[in-house]
Structures are given as C-alpha cells and as structure tokens.
Amino acid sequence: MEEIKKMDFIVVDDSKLDCFIAEKIIKNTGNCRTVKSFLQASEALNYIRESNEFEPASTIILVDIQMPVMNGFDFIEEFEKFNSDLTDKLNLFIISSSINENDINKAFEYPRVIQFINKPLTSSNLKSLLQNLENKDAN
Amino acid sequence: MEKQNKIKVLYLDDEPNNLICFMASFRFDYTIFIAPNAEKAIEFLQAHPDVSVVLADQRMPGKTGVDFFEEIRELYPSPVRMLITAFSDIEAVIDAVNKGSIFRYIKKPWSDDEIKSAIDEAHKYYISTTMLAAKNVELQAAYEELGKFAYSVAHDLRGPLLSVLGALEIARDINSVDEMREILGMMELSLTKLDDFVQSIHEYYTLKKGLVSSDKIDFATLIHDMTNLYASGSKTNNIRFDLSVSQDGEFTTDLISLKIILSNLITNAVKYQKKNETDKYVAVTVIANSFRAEIEVADNGIGIREEYIDRIFDIFYRATSEQTGSGFGLYNVKDALRKISGDIVVQSQIGVGSKFKVTIPNMNNGRN
Numbered sequence: 001m002e003e004i005k006k007m008d009f010i011v012v013d014d015s016k017l018d019c020f021i022a023e024k025i026i027k028n029t030g031n032c033r034t035v036k037s038f039l040q041a042s043e044a045l046n047y048i049r050e051s052n053e054f055e056p057a058s059t060i061i062l063v064d065i066q067m068p069v070m071n072g073f074d075f076i077e078e079f080e081k082f083n084s085d086l087t088d089k090l091n092l093f094i095i096s097s098s099i100n101e102n103d104i105n106k107a108f109e110y111p112r113v114i115q116f117i118n119k120p121l122t123s124s125n126l127k128s129l130l131q132n133l134e135n136k137d138a139n
Numbered sequence: 140m141e142k143q144n145k146i147k148v149l150y151l152d153d154e155p156n157n158l159i160c161f162m163a164s165f166r167f168d169y170t171i172f173i174a175p176n177a178e179k180a181i182e183f184l185q186a187h188p189d190v191s192v193v194l195a196d197q198r199m200p201g202k203t204g205v206d207f208f209e210e211i212r213e214l215y216p217s218p219v220r221m222l223i224t225a226f227s228d229i230e231a232v233i234d235a236v237n238k239g240s241i242f243r244y245i246k247k248p249w250s251d252d253e254i255k256s257a258i259d260e261a262h263k264y265y266i267s268t269t270m271l272a273a274k275n276v277e278l279q280a281a282y283e284e285l286g287k288f289a290y291s292v293a294h295d296l297r298g299p300l301l302s303v304l305g306a307l308e309i310a311r312d313i314n315s316v317d318e319m320r321e322i323l324g325m326m327e328l329s330l331t332k333l334d335d336f337v338q339s340i341h342e343y344y345t346l347k348k349g350l351v352s353s354d355k356i357d358f359a360t361l362i363h364d365m366t367n368l369y370a371s372g373s374k375t376n377n378i379r380f381d382l383s384v385s386q387d388g389e390f391t392t393d394l395i396s397l398k399i400i401l402s403n404l405i406t407n408a409v410k411y412q413k414k415n416e417t418d419k420y421v422a423v424t425v426i427a428n429s430f431r432a433e434i435e436v437a438d439n440g441i442g443i444r445e446e447y448i449d450r451i452f453d454i455f456y457r458a459t460s461e462q463t464g465s466g467f468g469l470y471n472v473k474d475a476l477r478k479i480s481g482d483i484v485v486q487s488q489i490g491v492g493s494k495f496k497v498t499i500p501n502m503n504n505g506r507n
Contacts (some may be wrong), residue, residue, distance in 0.1 A: 016296065017300075017325040021305040028312070056493025066294050068457030070446075097298045100290055119298075 006033035007057065007130075013037065013064040013077060015094070022062060022095075022121050029126055033058075041070040045078050054089040057137060062121070064104055065096040072096070078112045091133055093117055109129075132136040143172045146262045147189055149218070151180040151207065153197040154202075164251050169258065184215045192216075194245070197224035197231060204367045205235040212240055217269055219261040222293040230333050238254070270421065284454075291437055291455045292340070299333040301459045302326075339467035342399050346474045354394035358425045358432070365401050367451035369409050378409060381422040382489050388426045390500040400475060401434070403468040404495050408438035411459065416440075432499045439492040 009032060011022045019037035026035045038044035041063070049063075061079075066086065072094060074090035079092065092112045097119040107116045115132060117125055150161050154264055158173040172187065174180035176199075184190060186187055193211070195204035202210075208220045222244040224232055228399055235241045241438050245253060311359045313319050366380050408421040416439060424435040443451060447458035452473040455466035480500055487493035 015302055015329070017306060017329050020325060021302065021309055021320070024309045027307075061179070068459060097301045098294060099297070100293065100344040119301045120308065122305070122308060 005031065007031050008033050008054070008059045009035040010044060010048070010059065010061045011035065011037040012037050012041050012062065012067075012072070015032045015064070018064070018119065018121075019024065023127055024119050025123055028123060029130070031130055041067055041075040045056055045075065048079070048086070048090070049082070051091065054086070056089050057091070059090045060133070061090055062095045062117070063092065064119075065094060065107075073106065080110060080112050087112060093129060095119055095121060111137040145221045147187060147193055147257065148172070148258055149174065149176065149180060149183050149187075149190050149193045149419070151175075151194070151199075152223070153199040154196070157196065161254075163259075165254070168255065169417045176262070176329070177202050177210070181211065184211060184218070188215075191219060192221065193218045194221045194223055194254075194258075197222055197228045203231065205231055205240065208235065208240045214312050217265065217272075220264045221245060221261055222258060223249065269431060272379075282371045287455070295336050296333065299329040301338075302329045336467070339471060342395075342471045343467065343474070346399065346471060346478060349395065351396070351478055354440075356390045356394065356397065356432075357394060358386045358390065358427055361397075361401070362423055362425060365405055366421075367399070368402075369405065369421075377417075377419055378412060379418065379420040381420055383423070384425040384427075386425065386427040386432075388429050389503055390432055391480050392499055397499070399475045400472050400481070400497060403472045404436040404497070407468060408436050408440065408493070410418045411440040411493075412438065413441055427501070429503060430501055432497075432501065434497040434499070435494060437492065437494040438495075441489040442489040442493055443485070445487075446488050448487060452483075 007015060009022075011019050011024050011026075013019050013022065016039065019039065023035050023037060025050060026032045038047065044061075044063075052116070063072045063075055067075075076092065076094075079087065091114055092110075093115050094107045094113055095117045096107075098104070104116055107113050114136070142326075146169045148165070148169045149442070150158065150163070151174045152158050153175060155175065158175065162171050162173055172183045172190065174183055180193070184193070193208075195207050197208075198253075204222045206225065211218075212220075212224045214446050215282040220233060220234060220240060224244055227248045232244045236244065243265060245257055257431045289317070298305055306322050306326050306329075309498060310319065310322055313322065348400070362382055366382060369378070369380075405421065405423065412419045418439070420439055422435070422437045424433075424437075426433045441454045441459065443458055447456075448455045451458055454470040456470075472483065476497070476499075482498045484496045485493065
C-alpha cells in the first residue's frame with residue numbers, strides 16, 4: 001500500500017448545503033488534510049491571494065459556476081491573473097449542476113481548469129478526481 | 140383623427156402638371172406628398188417614415204424612376220414602390236419588377252380608378268409586410284428570453300434537487316442525531332428554495348398572459364394578511380413590523396399584480412436582514428386616495444450596493460449571495476407594475492437598509 005498524499009481542499013459554492021456535502025465527502029476520503037469552504041467567490045480569491053502556505057501540488061479547488069455577484073467563470077478569470085508561482089501549486093476543478101453545453105465547453109477554454117465535475121459530489125467522483133490528478137502528476 | 144388614418148402616398152414626377160393633377164384627384168382619399176425631383180422625394184421619406192406607398196414616373200431628366208427606387212430601397216425599404224410609365228419603357232419595367240425593386244407598374248395615361256385600386260392594394264401589402272417584420276422582432280425577443288429562461292430554469296430546478304440527493308447520500312453514513320438534524324434543516328432550505336422558484340415561475344406566467352382585472356382593494360386588510368404570513372417566521376427572527384395604512388375612498392387595481400408586488404417586496408425586506416441587528420424592522424406604509432396609492436416598504440437590512448441597484452430588476456440577476464434568491468422576484472415586481480401602470484423608486488445604502496417606493500394609479504382615476 002502506497003502512502004496516501006494528504007491534500008488541502010478549497011470549496012467555492014453559494015449553496016450552504018453543497019459546501020456541507022463537499023466537506024463531508026472530502027473528509028471521508030482519508031486524503032484530506034484541511035478543507036475550507038467559501039459561500040462567496042470573492043472571499044475565496046482573497047484567501048488564495050493572502051495565504052502563502054500552499055505546498056506544491058497539494059491543494060485542490062472546487063468551484064461552482066452559477067453563483068450570484070461573482071460567478072465561477074469570473075472567479076477563474078481572476079484566478080488565472082495570479083502569479084503562476086502561486087497558481088502552479090493549485091489544482092482547479094469546476095463542480096456544477098449545469099448540463100448546458102456552453103458552460104461545459106467554456107470551462108475547458110480556461111487552461112487552469114483540470115476537469116468538469118457534475119454535482120452532487122460523491123465519494124466515487126472525488127476518487128476519480130484524485131486519480132486523475134495523480135496521473136497528471138505522474139506524467 | 141380621420142386624417143391620421145389616411146394612407147400616406149408620395150408621388151415623384153418632373154412634370155408639374157402631373158403632380159397637380161394627381162394631387163387634385165386623390166387628396167380626399169389619401170395624404171399626398173408631391174415631389175418634383177428625387178432629392179425632394181427623399182426629404183419627404185425622411186420626414187414621414189410612415190409613407191406606405193411611393194409612386195414615381197419612369198422618364199425623368201437625370202435619374203429614371205427605376206434608378207430612384209434602387210436608391211431608396213436600401214434606406215427606406217418599407218414603402219411599397221410603384222412605377223408610372225409609358226408603354227415604350229416596358230423593358231426597363233420588366234427588369235425592375237424582376238429585380239424586386241417595384242411592386243407593380245401603372246401604364247400611362249392612367250385612370251383614377253386604376254391608381255386607387257393600385258394604391259389600396261399596395262397599402263395592404265405594406266401593412267402585412269411591416270406587421271410581419273414587427274412580429275418577427277417580437278418573436279426573436281421571445282425566443283431569446285426562452286433560451287435564457289430554459290437555461291436558468293434547468294439550473295435553478297436541478298441545483299436544489301442535486302443538493303438534496305447529495306445530502307441523502309451522505310446521510311446514510313451519519314449516526315449522530317444532531318448532525319442528522321442539521322442536514323435535514325439544510326435539505327428543507329433547499330426544497331423551500333425550489334418551491335419558491337416554482338412559485339415565481341407561476342407568477343411570471345400569470346403576469347405574462349393574464350388580463351388586467353379591476354378589483355376593489357382594501358389596503359388595511361390586504362397588508363395585514365400579507366404581513367401575517369411572515370409573523371410566525373419573523374417572531375423567530377425578531378423582526379418588528381411597522382404598519383401604517385391610510386385609505387381615502389375606493390381604490391381599484393388588479394389584485395393579482397398588487398399581491399405579487401407586495402409579497403415580493405415584503406419577502407425581500409424580511410429575507411435580507413442583517414444577522415446581528417438587534418432591532419430588525421420592516422415598515423410598510425400605504426397612502427391611498429382617489430388618484431393613486433403610494434406604498435413604501437422599508438427595512439434596516441443589508442442594503443444593496445450602489446453599482447447593483449440598476450440591475451436588481453433584471454431577470455435572474457442576483458445582487459447578493461446572502462440568503463436564497465431566485466433572481467425572479469423583482470423582475471416580477473417590475474412586470475406587475477408595468478401591467479398596472481405603476482412606478483417604483485429604490486433607495487438603498489449598503490449596511491443601512493433599503494426603501495422601495497411604489498406608486499400605483501387608481502383605476503377609478505379621481506372618480507369617487
């Protein structure tokens with residue numbers, strides 16, 4: 001059995017229940033060191049900007065698309081403006097209930113977006129997300 | 140009044156006699172504009188965009204009638220074009236008809252009856268094509284709204300359902316009763332949001348199709364009933380309701396629209412309160428007389444950022460992530476106000492509170 005790498009998670013979703021679900025599922029994986037949720041995208045951006053504790057390749061950000069005031073795409077656009085020293089350490093995923101093709105296609109236009117995950121977050125799609133990430137790092 | 144309904148006809152001819160003769164024959168049937176040259180004709184078209192029929196002589200010095208039509212076709216496409224011509228110009232006419240630049244041609248010398256029936260028919264054609272164009276614009280707008288609508292509905296209906304499904308999934312592994320209660324509370328919130336949304340869609344369609352009815356309004360009872368709905372909820376949230384209603388005489392408006400306006404404004408005032416405010420209040424003031432009702436819904440809640448105020452009435456726009464909103468409520472308010480010719484003014488300051496002032500005309504209009 002290989003040693004499981006512990007990750008830090010950041011969840012950005014305006015639904016309290018969805019944040020709660022994500023936290024639960026994440027904590028249950030056994031891969032989680034910390035998990036922080038933000039109901040507002042702007043607060044998550046501030047946190048990322050001000051925090052300098054990120055370790056290389058150990059942070060996962062899950063961001064919802066449809067949020068009021070600042071939506072997921074606005075968030076990603078701001079995120080991609082950050083210094084690449086910072087963003088290289090962070091793995092960005094979209095988690096959404098959207099089944100709209102435009103949303104899904106648009107998500108992949110952002111170079112920093114690794115994967116589009118459908119809501120609700122379950123332990124099996126979280127596992128595949130982590131698997132995905134491991135493969136990506138291995139390459 | 141009758142003059143306005145007359146068909147507007149423009150006639151271009153370089154022969155002054157023809158112009159005078161035309162004017163004399165048809166001035167009682169139509170509103171006639173006569174132009175001795177193309178420049179003058181274009182001036183008329185510019186000044187009177189509702190000219191529906193344009194007649195032009197083919198043989199004119201400098202520019203032929205067909206040339207003139209080709210020229211105005213781009214800029215003034217809607218008036219129906221008819222050429223007046225002698226038999227010898229028939230080649231030019233055929234060409235013009237085939238290129239679609241004229242509706243029909245009238246042979247010289249013309250008879251009054253011939254001209255009249257041609258103008259009437261051309262006008263009919265004009266009405267049907269312009270109506271079609273207007274309908275197309277309407278249809279395009281409706282289609283775009285439907286697209287936007289379908290997108291938002293898919294998200295707003297699916298979102299809360301998926302949340303509840305996700306919660307059920309994790310609830311399987313939870314043993315603590317307290318934690319279970321917490322999840323149930325959040326599930327309830329999600330489903331309430333879904334229900335609110337479905338109700339808003341219902342309001343939206345009620346407003347879109349429904350006719351305006353004239354109902355007698357008793358503001359005191361109405362406001363009392365509407366705020367009572369929130370009384371149980373507001374007790375738990377400690378919200379104080381200040382109600383003041385003064386109604387002078389009978390007031391008539393569409394009850395359904397009025398209810399939609401009031402319920403959305405009051406719900407918002409209750410919903411967007413500051414969490415740690417000790418004296419939360421919602422103040423509803425109504426002053427109604429034989430001319431109009433002035434309704435004010437004020438609160439000391441979270442307020443609206445100045446830069447968002449212009450957009451709060453847009454469909455699906457949400458200015459805050461505090462609380463659950465569908466982005467429908469104030470759009471429906473605006474739509475309802477449009478229906479009963481009302482008006483709304485917003486004053487708000489972030490962190491201080493919001494005040495919505497609604498003015499609704501009394502359908503009795505001063506008669507009491």
